[in-house]
Each structure stands twice: as structure tokens, then as C-alpha cells.
Amino acid sequence: MKELIRINHAEFWTENGILYCNFNNSNPNYTLDSDRVKLYIDAIVKLCKGKPMPFVYDITNSKGTYSTSAAHLFANSPSLVKLRISEAFVLNTIGIKLLIHSYKRLYDTKTPYKIFNNMNDALSYCVESKNKFYGSN
8 A cells, every 4th residue: 555645735655666746726826835845845755765756746636836935945955856856747727837837947947857738648757767767678
């Protein structure tokens, strides 16, 4: 049985060497703050157990934005920098797509990433990233 960590509208778990993050916030006025990001980082560190992994974020049912401090913390946390191989974002709205592009351009230009509209393609990218990182096909 997989270990699942829930923090309000977010769920985190690992499966087959991939960290899954599912965000499901329906409030368009919500702003993610650095206190919540600290909880997310703690959950991710606990689940990864020191092993670098690709991260897949399912934000198809999420709305809202992030504070500058939250974005900076999530992008540059030394704990996450050591664990993130790549990032795959699964989304279905142009607003969230623009938000992710802005986040990556402003806060995290180092971590490879791609944006997808379905989970299967995102997972294929994660497996490819993991195989490149660990040197297998």
C-alpha cells in the first residue's frame, strides 16, 4: 500500500520512482503561501526518502495562484533541488498554463519540465527523465 500524504487540497505519494502531486483547489482567489509550501516540502522529502525522482503535478482541477515567497521557496529549496529530476505538469486551462510558464521562467529555470494535457504523456516523460538520470533505457 502506498503512503499518501494529504495537506488540505493537495495529495502527495510516490509510485514506481515518481513523485505524484495532485492539487485540487476550486477557489480562484486562493494564494499559496510559504507556510503551506513548507508543509509540501516536508511531505515530499519524507516520501522521496533521499532518492531523486521526476515530479508529476496534476493541476487539472486547480485554481488560484502563488505568493512570490512561496514560488521562490518551492523552486529553490535545497531539499527539493536535490530530489527533483524533472517536472511534468498536467493541466487543462490556459490560465494555469500561463501561471506555470511564469513560475518556471521567473523562479526555476534549472529543472527540466514539460506541460501536458493528459497523465499518460506526462508519465512517459517522467519515465524517460528517470531513465536518463539513472542511466538505463
